[in-house]
């Protein structure tokens with residue numbers, strides 16, 4: 001409130017005594033180095049239009065960070081926004097990891113060295129298409145816990161982690177009043193819709209979370225995105241494709257766009273979404289001309305979901321997001337330069353933008369003019385054409401201006417157009433992948449199919465939910481049982497084999513009968529549930545049924561997403577026997593977590609030499625559940641590298657023991673892949689690519705994971721593929 005009063009009075013007051021009075025009142029604002037009013041963030045006494053971009057430190061490597069940050073700076077950004085990723089920092093309770101890709105302090109210090117600010121979204125719920133929304137899997141098993149509501153055990157754990165991050169930032173002197181780069185933090189994340197659904201406990205939790213955060217005295221403001229009822233002490237903000245009509249919930253808060261989506265994420269089995277640079281620039285200009293003073297590109301660099309960090313519902317390993325900097329750290333043109341030019345136009349207009357409100361006029365159909373004119377003489381104008389199809393001519397201060405469809409011209413001096421959101425002056429980049437080297441010499445090792453008589457297993461009556469058994473230490477869980485078939489019984493009255501039905505909560509399932517693969521099923525993009533329903537060949541006597549249930553990340557979003565189940569929950573039935581239907585659901589089941597190759601650490605040099613591999617003509621081809629390995633030397637030069645996995649099915653990839661991520665090119669993208677289309681005025685222009693093709697063919701290999709010679713590449717293939725077609729490729733634009 002105080003800062004608002006300062007601003008409102010400033011222009012009017014003439015009397016010296018009142019100015020002295022105001023200086024006294026306003027001094028509290030000046031002393032706090034970061035504050036805000038309704039217009040903007042105020043840093044060291046100056047209102048700022050802040051241009052921000054998301055770069056998530058675990059989605060690239062420390063070796064890539066300086067270059068990404070420099071490109072962000074050259075692109076005209078003031079702020080780097082990142083989430084804090086709880087589950088990589090505390091993989092088991094009280095055991096912390098802040099090294100390598102998880103070195104948060106190093107990342108923030110690099111941003112500071114580049115002269116940029118940081119927006120730290122502590123969460124600790126982050127959504128982010130990240131495994132379990134950023135929560136460690138063990139959190140689900142804290143007694144009595146319920147996530148993201150007024151729940152004692154949850155609040156204790158959440159507060160513990162938030163306090164730990166804040167005290168780490170304080171001891172490293174990273175908050176702005178301490179001389180550091182962090183100018184704002186975030187507590188929770190997009191909680192409003194959940195609160196709306198659960199009601200009173202949600203409201204109480206929101207208040208608690210805000211008070212807890214503010215009580216940590218970081219010296220910089222806290223924000224809550226998509227939280228219309230954020231308390232007075234916290235700024236509510238907008239996420240979306242467009243946010244021009246958003247208003248913060250009290251008049252003393254600046255209008256902030258914390259996630260302006262530059263594209264969208266890719267799912268295995270989904271198309272690759274694109275958002276044109278022109279439409280992003282249009283969304284920014286519309287936001288700024290309507291009092292917006294902070295906007296953040298989500299993502300500015302999307303990067304890669306290395307390892308098993310991609311979330312449930314089949315989020316792909318690439319998190320490129322069609323961001324201005326591509327997954328590999330190269331410029332995505334014309335998006336990068338078109339937005340860089342936009343930022344220049346906005347900065348030229350900044351003096352007018354931060355010191356006045358716009359006067360809006362509508363000179364013609366679908367035409368809009370916003371003029372910012374301050375008492376100091378600064379003037380900036382935005383001329384809009386809201387028609388998505390036709391260009392128009394706008395007359396402004398006796399001059400005529402041509403406006404392409406769906407575009408805004410920026411006039412930082414109210415006279416000369418320096419930028420139009422639809423006029424792109426940069427050539428498109430042409431991303432290319434070029435094979436390097438002469439192919440790879442592969443060796444193979446066939447994963448053993450376990451059975452219920454194995455010793456390293458656990459047994460019980462009935463079916464277990466998958467995550468409660470694996471605790472997400474592996475994607476794989478074996479469910480094994482035996483079926484005794486009386487002589488003559490299994491081969492069926494009408495000559496047909498019996499019908500095995502297995503109902504699973506997801507995400508994929510391989511059915512082995514007596515060690516032979518009998519079928520594979522997988523869930524859909526909207527619903528990961530699946531049913532295996534096929535006739536199976538059984539023999540008289542004991543038959544060994546081994547079902548491998550595979551998760552593809554844990555859910556990251558939805559009310560009480562922690563309660564989503566995975567794995568075979570039943571029923572499991574066998575139909576067509578003389579006795580009728582046999583229900584296998586409640587009988588004895590035996591469990592084994594993970595693959596043999598995982599327990600042998602085949603992805604490492606030591607582990608891979610512990611087994612005998614087949615080579616030459618003995619290499620398994622088109623063989624499910626097979627490990628492949630090869631060694632290669634690092635290609636010369638600095639171009640980013642990738643693996644072309646188009647000939648493979650589904651599995652995981654490692655280089656020198658580090659996980660490149662999950663591959664699944666065999667899940668072919670379906671869905672609506674029409675031309676780019678407007679869903680309507682004020683709605684995003686969407687383009688979808690690669691329908692009828694694999695969602696992701698190329699997998700990023702960070703240069704820094706390679707040594708000069710003898711790099712170990714290991715692939716686990718679930719479905720069966722042809723490894724001789726795997727290529728190391730060079731990425732250029």
Ligand SMILES: *[C@@H]1O[C@H](CO)[C@@H](O)[C@H](O)[C@H]1NC(C)=O
Nearest residue numbers: 038251289290291357358360
């Ligand atoms: C800008 O903010 C002022 C003050 O809150 C408000 O009166 C005005 O309507 C806003 N203008 C636009 C275009 O949103």
